[in-house]
Amino acid sequence: MTGTFYRLTAKDFAVIEAMLMRRRAFADPIAPMLERKLAESRVIATGAVEPDLATLNSRVIFRAGGGSSQTRTLVQAEASAPVGSGLPVATWHGLCLLGMRAGQSALAERADGPAEEVLLEEVAYQPEAARRAAQDRAAERPRHVLKLVHSAPTADWPLGGRGKIRQTEGDDPGPSAA
Template structure:
């Protein structure tokens, strides 16, 4: 049997610890999961977390007991936006997914006493990975900014036209009221 591990950012670990401190005791269904997460946690800075790990605010695709996959955003608490978009870590499934890597499973007993096995199929979006990608693009563009851009001037049709000539020698082309 392999040792269970859970990869958490420093922020996610702090959230899990606060949840454990506010836990209602052993009767709270989150208590055993919180204990397992804290005991098996590998805590990392957000810049070091692998891209395939479910962190807070990650959009993940998962399956419960082999059923059809579902996609949700792991959130800190219940959200007031669209129903079915978020999966709070204050729920058994949300907490179970936090810290898992793609392909990992987590088994727990739900409120009805039935064992559920949750499989993290894919991390579709991870804020830490998106931040690293954005920073890398900015660093790359800053490196490019120091290079002087090379421009090639292309003469257009404006330069090929004949110059405009005034109608009268004094440069005034209004014939006056007699022309009306």
């Protein structure tokens, strides 16, 4: 993960920071990669997230080590996505992809093996950009508001008739009418 510039939302940064604190305590081999990710990242506002930026819950299309393309959703934990569709950021590839823009590549340096190049081909779905687009569409739609244009006096009834509030004078049809 060297030589690459990453952009993280405040939430993504906090998730990686919390992971680092937990992993350092257990001398996890991914801790140095977490430290590099935080050091090489810039925190950006949620409103400034581009549609081609990989953040948590983004659906990404990537290629690792020259293999075939894979489509996954970057998730915080494996249990938060259907089996096989999620890529936790606690994995080498997931952590490497987080904060990258489409077309960007980086080396995922593993403690247990050789470094592997990870290329982010496309961000198929970006939640912050999708939310912003939905808000823009909602703001463009005209709001339908009911407006009272006429108020009739209480003495006037439709069609000149005089209505009754309650049935009186033995007009009750009884339970069979229900």
